[in-house]
Amino acid sequence: MSEALADPMTELDGMPFLDDSFVPGRLLALVMALRHQEAVRRGLHVNDGTGPQAWLDPGRAILLNPNRPSVQDTELTVAQQEEVVAVLDALPRAVPAWEPLLRLPVRYLLHRPTGAYSASIRAWPQHIFLATRAFIAPDQIRSQVLHEMCHQWMNLIQEAWPLQTREKRDLTMPSGTTGRSLSEVLGGAHVAMALIRLYRALGGEQDRLEDLARYHAGCLLVIEEHADELTEAGHSIAARLKEDR
Numbered sequence: 158m159s160e161a162l163a164d165p166m167t168e169l170d171g172m173p174f175l176d177d178s179f180v181p182g183r184l185l186a187l188v189m190a191l192r193h194q195e196a197v198r199r200g201l202h203v204n205d206g207t208g209p210q211a212w213l214d215p216g217r218a219i220l221l222n223p224n225r226p227s228v229q230d231t232e233l234t235v236a237q238q239e240e241v242v243a244v245l246d247a248l249p250r251a252v253p254a255w256e257p258l259l260r261l262p263v264r265y266l267l268h269r270p271t272g273a274y275s276a277s278i279r280a281w282p283q284h285i286f287l288a289t290r291a292f293i294a295p296d297q298i299r300s301q302v303l304h305e306m307c308h309q310w311m312n313l314i315q316e317a318w319p320l321q322t323r324e325k326r327d328l329t330m331p332s333g334t335t336g337r338s339l340s341e342v343l344g345g346a347h348v349a350m351a352l353i354r355l356y357r358a359l360g361g362e363q364d365r366l367e368d369l370a371r372y373h374a375g376c377l378l379v380i381e382e383h384a385d386e387l388t389e390a391g392h393s394i395a396a397r398l399k400e401d402r
Contacts, residue, residue, distance in 0.1 A: 165318045166393045173310035174303075174351040175397070177254040181261075184310075187317050189213055195221055215264040215283035225280035230266040237292055241265050244302045251358045261309060275301040277308035282316075285309065303355060307348045315340060320391035328383070331375025339386055342379045346398040349373035373398075 166172070171179040193209035196202040201220055211217055219225060233241065249256035261283065268276060268286035274297065276286045285305040292298050314320075321339040328337045330345055337345075349369045356366055380387075380395050387395060 164393045165314055165390050166397055169314075172347065172394070172397050173258050173314075174252075174255060174307055175347070175354070179258075181257050181310075184313055184317070185213060185261075188313050191316060192218065192221060213262055213283075215262055218282040219280075219284070222280040222282075226278065228266075228278070228281065228286065229269045230286060233265055233267050233287070237267065237287070238265070240292055240295075240298050241287075241302060244299045247299065248303060248355070251355055258310060259306060261306070263306070263309060275305050277305050277312065279312050279315065282312060283309060300352060300355075303351060304348050307351050308344055311340075311344045311347055314394075318390035319388050320394060322386050322388060328379055331372050331379070339380070339383050340391070342376050342383075343391065343394055343398065346373050346376035346380065347394075349376065350398065 169180055169184055170176065173179050173181065173184075189209040189212055192212035193202065196212060199221070212221075245259050248259055263283050263285055265285050265287060268288060271288070274288050274291040278284065278286070285302070287298075287301060287305075290297075291301045320343060324338065326336045326338045326341075328339060328342055329335045330337050330342065349372045353366060353369045353373070355361075356369070377399060380398070384392070384395070
């Protein structure tokens with residue numbers, strides 16, 4: 158990444174889901190260009206007239222990660238697809254500024270039970286894996302879709318700006334989940350802030366907001382303990398995640 162683009166907060170005018178000033182098209186244009194450049198370098202580019210924008214298709218984007226981990230997944234049922242669509246339609250009614258963020262091309266899949274409600278994998282860009290139990294209640298699927306969409310946008314940022322100086326996955330989240338990287342802890346703080354914003358918009362229960370605030374604070378403690386492992390871009394994002402808005 159060029160030094161001229163060292164600060165994602167400046168280049169993108171904030172963080173997705175947190176700042177209404179955030180410019181999603183600017184990030185998408187940058188990611189498209191980087192993916193297209195990488196595809197040409199690897200001999201993957203097909204001159205079919207589609208241009209760089211074709212690399213925003215989830216099915217094409219994963220081609221840039223040939224060594225991606227295998228996943229056991231199936232297509233959502235029709236009813237599950239309808240629930241996801243309903244969530245994507247409802248979230249902008251709660252926070253209108255989120256509407257363009259939720260238009261990101263994403264493929265939703267049902268993953269085998271792992272204990273998690275949902276997952277995103279950086280090597281599978283723009284793929285969201287949902288567990289059957291994510292659909293047990295409208296509040297649950299709404300939270301999981303927003304949670305994973307936050308991760309998708311954070312992953313896009315990381316395609317352009319590395320956030321950490323090492324790739325070890327030896328950190329523990331405030332929830333007790335182990336084997337996480339520093340960038341994933343940043344992602345956890347980001348998700349907590351987005352969910353707090355959602356629940357405030359919906360007039361959510363105070364207990365839920367307090368739980369999210371504690372989780373957010375726990376993420377910040379881990380980030381602070383490992384601040385020397387952040388890149389300049391990582392420090393910029395960490396500083397934004399410390400703000401309480």
